[in-house]
Amino acid sequence: MKFTKEDMEYLSGAKFSIWYKLRLSNNPLFSRSEFILDITKHKRILHIGCCDHIPLILDKVKKKTWLHGLLTENCSFVAGIDIDTEAIQYVNNNIPIHGECMGGNTDIVSKNKMNPYNIYYADITKMIPKELQNEKFDYAILGEVIEHVNDPVSFLRAVKENLKNNVEKIIISVPYAFGVRQMFNGFLKRENINSDHRYWFTPYTIAKVCVEAGIYPEELLFCGNPPKILRILRKMKKILHLHDLSCFSTLSNVLVVIASVK
Numbered sequence: 001m002k003f004t005k006e007d008m009e010y011l012s013g014a015k016f017s018i019w020y021k022l023r024l025s026n027n028p029l030f031s032r033s034e035f036i037l038d039i040t041k042h043k044r045i046l047h048i049g050c051c052d053h054i055p056l057i058l059d060k061v062k063k064k065t066w067l068h069g070l071l072t073e074n075c076s077f078v079a080g081i082d083i084d085t086e087a088i089q090y091v092n093n094n095i096p097i098h099g100e101c102m103g104g105n106t107d108i109v110s111k112n113k114m115n116p117y118n119i120y121y122a123d124i125t126k127m128i129p130k131e132l133q134n135e136k137f138d139y140a141i142l143g144e145v146i147e148h149v150n151d152p153v154s155f156l157r158a159v160k161e162n163l164k165n166n167v168e169k170i171i172i173s174v175p176y177a178f179g180v181r182q183m184f185n186g187f188l189k190r191e192n193i194n195s196d197h198r199y200w201f202t203p204y205t206i207a208k209v210c211v212e213a214g215i216y217p218e219e220l221l222f223c224g225n226p227p228k229i230l231r232i233l234r235k236m237k238k239i240l241h242l243h244d245l246s247c248f249s250t251l252s253n254v255l256v257v258i259a260s261v262k
Helices: 004-009 032-040 053-060 069-073 084-096 153-164 180-187 205-213 227-240 246-253
Strands: 042-050 077-082 119-120 135-144 167-175 214-223 254-260
Touching: 004 032, 004 205, 032 069, 032 135, 032 167, 032 214, 032 254, 042 069, 053 084, 069 077, 069 135, 084 119, 135 153, 153 167, 153 205, 167 205, 205 254
Parallel strands: 042 077, 042 135, 077 119, 135 167
Antiparallel strands: 167 254, 214 254
């Protein structure tokens, strides 16, 4: 969905309403990684928070869902930044660069055997690694990162300040507060959540956080559906002769925002 001029007036604080109705226009339905890989194909990418939780990395590699590995195969250039030194070391020591682990290009050869995935330690709110300071990127990706930080606005504002000369746009994905899984768990009177998360987001609140941080949302998509569910819905599309899957978009669990740094 695109944000309207009226939406931006409320997001910027120029107008106020105690009960503003943000119209959620339908979107094509994607998995999170499917959409990100599509928009970043052959682009130059800076992947922030790229490693993932150590207990999850190898399992995701085996299932061909580890995003940094998929980006490495998909894009013209990828660099990663992470503050978890143990996770960086784990990736370098345990995850081979060959594409059979991700299911893609098996001809990839790393130029740096000590750092095959081009991952650097840095706190992106304070600095960009010196190895990347002269690089230009089409997109910076913050995939399920800001729900882990205490102050998302200050975090994104610092990210913008440090990357404004290196990056054109930022792709941000966050957990959707009204996703079908959360609604189902609500009926069961429980909350299933990553224990390190601070926030759930709605389309308006993630856009508001972006605007307050000085980056401007251009588009929001509902993503995150598991591949099995997507396959079922795509079969339903054929059976029901639907033009697209936009009517199922609110079944998603992840919101993805494309925002401009300029």
